[in-house]
Amino acid sequence: DQQVKQNSPSLSVQEGRISILNCDYTNSMFDYFLWYKKYPAEGPTFLISISSIKDKNEDGRFTVFLNKSAKHLSLHIVPSQPGDSAVYFCAASDGSQGNLIFGKGTKLSVKP
Amino acid sequence: GAGVSQSPSNKVTEKGKDVELRCDPISGHTALYWYRQRLGQGLEFLIYFQGNSAPDKSGLPSDRFSAERTGESVSTLTIQRTQQEDSAVYLCASSLDSGPYQETQYFGPGTRLLVL
Numbered sequence: 001d002q003q004v005k006q007n008s009p010s011l012s013v014q015e016g017r018i019s020i021l022n023c024d025y026t027n028s029m030f031d032y033f034l035w036y037k038k039y040p041a042e043g044p045t046f047l048i049s050i051s052s053i054k055d056k057n058e059d060g061r062f063t064v065f066l067n068k069s070a071k072h073l074s075l076h077i078v079p080s081q082p083g084d085s086a087v088y089f090c091a092a093s094d095g096s097q098g099n100l101i102f103g104k105g106t107k108l109s110v111k112p
Numbered sequence: 113g114a115g116v117s118q119s120p121s122n123k124v125t126e127k128g129k130d131v132e133l134r135c136d137p138i139s140g141h142t143a144l145y146w147y148r149q150r151l152g153q154g155l156e157f158l159i160y161f162q163g164n165s166a167p168d169k170s171g172l173p174s175d176r177f178s179a180e181r182t183g184e185s186v187s188t189l190t191i192q193r194t195q196q197e198d199s200a201v202y203l204c205a206s207s208l209d210s211g212p213y214q215e216t217q218y219f220g221p222g223t224r225l226l227v228l
Binding site for chain 2: 002004006034036041042043044045046049089091099100101102103104105
């Protein structure tokens with residue numbers, strides 16, 4: 001039983017358009033959410049995070065939206081660039097433990 | 113300074129052999145985590161060290177897995193009597209602290225383990 005779910009294993013978007021990556025969670029105790037980006041043969045790199053007291057956090061082209069009632073968060077990338085092509089992992093924490101619970105990832109392909 | 117480093121970057125071993133994986137966290141980071149990613153799966157938490165506290169071993173899949181950390185420095189993950197299902201990328205991450213406020217975890221490049 002996965003606590004963090006990324007139901008789309010892959011997503012293909014045209015350069016310049018919006019990429020929307022979705023993530024659902026089941027544990028209502030999660031209070032902090034992160035998105036990591038992973039290129040092949042590299043470790044995940046932190047992208048953006050959001051606390052449960054907020055519903056939106058923006059950093060440049062990246063915006064994360066949190067809908068607590070729906071236990072859903074999404075990552076928006078606007079405009080998408082070919083260099084954004086990577087696997088994106090959603091992760092969550094309930095603060096009681098140090099470890100993060102990760103989703104399986106969504107592979108984003110941005111086509112020129 | 114330098115990021116999280118891991119060695120070896122790749123390891124091929126025979127079933128039944130022991131392997132040792134190393135992680136050098138970012139200097140000053142008190143928290144250290146081990147995860148693994150099997151093919152087609154997400155990152156799976158294994159073990160977490162915070163300062164001098166007893167480690168959280170709740171994610172270790174079996175007693176063949178163990179890890180050590182000396183102070184706030186290097187950590188080693190040991191897998192005894194490796195099995196083919198242990199084949200995965202083993203990722204180490206560190207963060208400043210894992211107190212009430214979640215700190216960003218910074219990941220190393222991983223060790224790709226293949227058990228034949």
